[in-house]
Amino acid sequence: MSNSRRKFSAEQKVRILRENLENQIPVSTICERYQIHPNVFYRWKKQLFEGALASFSDKKKKSSDAKIHLLEKKLRERDKVISEIVSENIELKKNLNGEI
Known part of the structure; x- marks a missing residue:
């Protein structure tokens, strides 16, 4: 069997x-x-x-997907700004230490 x-x-x-x-x-x-x-x-x-x-509840899922997409976009923009600020900060520290 x-x-x-x-x-x-x-x-x-x-x-x-x-x-x-x-x-x-x-x-x-x-x-x-x-x-x-x-x-x-x-x-x-x-x-x-x-x-x-x-x-x-497909309509609710679509709206939550749109919200997730918007939040991910905001996070990418913030990461970009943070990386620019960090690189500027490093450059300023290099220039400051080089002048002294």
Whole structure:
């Protein structure tokens, strides 16, 4: 007897979950029909709803991505200014020490 796991495609998982959600077929019946453990069914269901939440909150993600991009740009500008100031400071110290 082999211990290899069966793999269900995304389409198969959605079809199986749809049977429960749309047709109100009990989880026990579905699990028997497809020979899956109820925990697997509920894990798929959780993943489905978490993915749905992400798809509905896509607008929020885009705005947060824009904010991140803006903040990264500001950091790059500040790093550039800091490096210029540091190089000027080093040059001034060299000139000051050379004159004395």
